[in-house]
Amino acid sequence: MTGVSIQHALLLAALLFVLGLVGLLVRRNLIMMLMSVEIMLNAAGLAFIAAGSRWGQADGQVIFLLILALAAAEVGVGLGLVMQVYRRFNTVDVDRLSEMRG
Amino acid sequence: MLNLLWLVPACPLLGFLVLFCSEGKLSNNRVPWIGAGSVGMSALLSAGIGVDFLAHNPDQSVFRQMLWSWIAVSDFKVDFALYLDALSLTMMLVVTGVGFLIHVYSVGYMADDPGYSRFFACMNLFVFAMLMLVLADNLALLFLGWEGVGLCSYLLIGFWYDKAENGHAARKAFIVTRAGDTAMALGLFLLFTQLGSLDIQIAMSKAVAGWPPGSSYAVAASLLLLGGAVGKSAQLPLQVWLPDAMAGPTPVSALIHAATMVTAGVYLIARTHALFALAPDVQLLVAAIGAITLLLAGFAALAQTDIKRILAYSTISQIGYMFLALGVGAWSPAIFHLMTHAFFKALLFLAAGAVILSMRHEQNIFNMGGLWKRLPVTFWTFLIGAAALVALPFTSGYYSKHELLLAVYSASPHGPWLWAAGVAGALLTALYSARLILVVFLGPERGQVKEDLPRTITIPLVVLALLALFGGWLKMPLVPALPALDFPEPESAVVWTTALMPWLGIVAAYLIYGRGADFIERLSENAIVSGLKRFCFNGCGFDTFYNRLLVQPFLWLAAVNKRDVIDSFYRDIVALVIAGHRLLALTQNGRLRWYAAAMVCGVAAGMSWGMRP
DSSP, rough: OOOOOHHHHHHHHHHHHHHHHHHHOOBHHHHHHHHHHHHHHHHHHHHHHHHHHTTOOOOOOOOHHHHHHHHHHHHHHHHHHHHHHHHHHHHHBBBGGOOOOO | OOGGGGGOOOOOOOHHHHHHHHTTOOOOTTHHHHHHHHHHHHHHHHHHHHHHHHHHHOOSOOOOEEEEEEEETTTTTEEEEEEEEEHHHHHHHHHHHHHHHHHHHHHHHTTTTTHHHHHHHHHHHHHHOOOOOOOHHHHHHHHHHHHHHHHHHHHHSSSSSSHHHHHHHHHHHHHHHHHHHHHHHHHHHHHHHHSSSOBHHHHHHHHHHHHHHTTTHHHHHHHHHHHHHHHHHTTTTTTTTHGGGSSSSHHHHHIIIIIIIOOOOOOOOHHHHHHHHHHHHHHHHHHHHHHHHHHHHHHHHHHHOOOHHHHHHHHHHHHHHHHHHHHTHHHHHHHHHHHHHHHHHHHHHHHHHHHHHHHSSSSBBBBBBBBBHHHHHHHHHHHHHHHHHHHOTSSSSHOOOOHHHHHHHHHHHHHHHHHHHHHHHHHHHHHHHHHHHHHTTSSOBBBBOOOOOOOOHHHHHHHHHHHHHGGGOOOOOTTTOOOOOOOOOHHHHHHHHHHHHHHHHHHHIIIIIIIIHHHHHHHHHHHHHHHHHHHHTTTTTTHHHHOOOOOHHHHHHHHGGGGGGHHHHHHHHHHHHHHHHHHHHOOOOOOOHHHHHHHHHHHHHHHHTOOOO
């Protein structure tokens, strides 16, 4: 089977990244925002994999491992924060979290 | 004895310092000894110095006492030096002599006033400043005295400062004389830059040597000095402050606004007579100002109802006579009239004060009547003063005014016109003076009188009455200090008219005011007469004129500039910064998605900037 060209992979990665970004900006639920961030992270990882495949080096795979670990840590902390926010504000609607008074 | 000249101004200065520093804590028994005693010392010293001066060198004599060097900056050298000649001796004797009598009068007059100590402090400072003015060797020291008397005039007019209108009158006096003082300062600058010295004798001789008659420097300098003189002496166009200055206590009106400060302008012109002689047009202007002012003030005096305002307008009118004489070159008669005027005008004011005190501070003459029996000493002294004012024969006023008018007649080509103005003024003087006496002292009895006056009030009245009667013989030889008169004697018709005019005025006054009030009532019903009366009552429209010309535009400008054009520039900068702050504060709204979107925009902008070709 012929390999997938790098342009296609990068395009997919870009599309995924933009979808994740849009989701981050549009969603009001904190958990959905965290999921969008995950999508962005995975898109970045895909870009690295595609590059590693193009140049035939293992560095891409290594970075992806790093990104996975990073994502896991970040989700752990993020979910902990979401728990605290819910306890304090009784909601996970990010628009209701502002305490600024004008 | 002449070496003690410096003590003459020093005594009142010391009196002022003691009274000022004691801040009113000295008892009312001690204050008069310091306040009146200091001026008394000055008067005694002046008398001794005068005797010494006249005895030793009657002609060509001048005594200069250098005290210390005041300013010495490259070319500009001003000394604190006193200059004594016949002119300044005359002024010094008048200031200290009449001043002492007025201080003694004030001891009794101001006795119940809580500001007793402050009064004498201000009066002593005034006498000091006036003495510096007349004894000054140079124009800068004269200007020091000039400003000093202006300050003391302000302090004393507004002496009873709780009443707002006294403060307004004081402010008006200060501002109007300030306009004149500015002109005078400009004149001093001109004299210094052109002649190199402010020493009076040096400057005058340099002017005579260097400036041809009618040169523009001489005209400009004398015109500017005239501006100052006109302000201080309350002549046209700056005469508006003097009637309102009557808001001050009566001794103040007597000392400052009759005998001394208002004669400072006359003294200035007499001192710088060489400069005025170099500018004949300006001298004519001086005479014209004198003539117009004396008539204007005479008419105004005729319509007044407040006893002190009548005397104030009378002062303006009499100083007009002095200016008239100065303007035609009759220097000695002008100074002689200054001296006799000091006597009788101070007498009139003090006697008016006695009347006011006895009538429990009533000042409207139409609420007074028939006082000749109830206040005998006051009546006779007032009568003597009025007789001198009107220039009835054998009073001092007669000698000075008669000589003055005759000199005016023959002194210049415009002489007869100026003389006619002077004689018309004499008619008016007689009219308003006789009106005053007829209404206040003669006629039906009116008003409540408190009859006992202390001796500190009656004795100065009597002394001044004697001076007003016999002061004509105290004429001092002023000739080496001022140029001699060499005018021909006028025809006898002129002499007789001059002598008889006052009697005409007295008769006319008796016909109008003596035969009951109904004649005046009937006259006043005429619309023209009452309109004229109101016009004259308001100082011949000058106050209204200045109000429309200067006061209203100034107030309008102040209202328009309420937000202050210059200050608003700085306030606008502040407003700009605050607006910028508000804009930036909008970015701190606490909304997470907004922050995220802002970051995305920033990244997008950065990337597109980085990817530019």
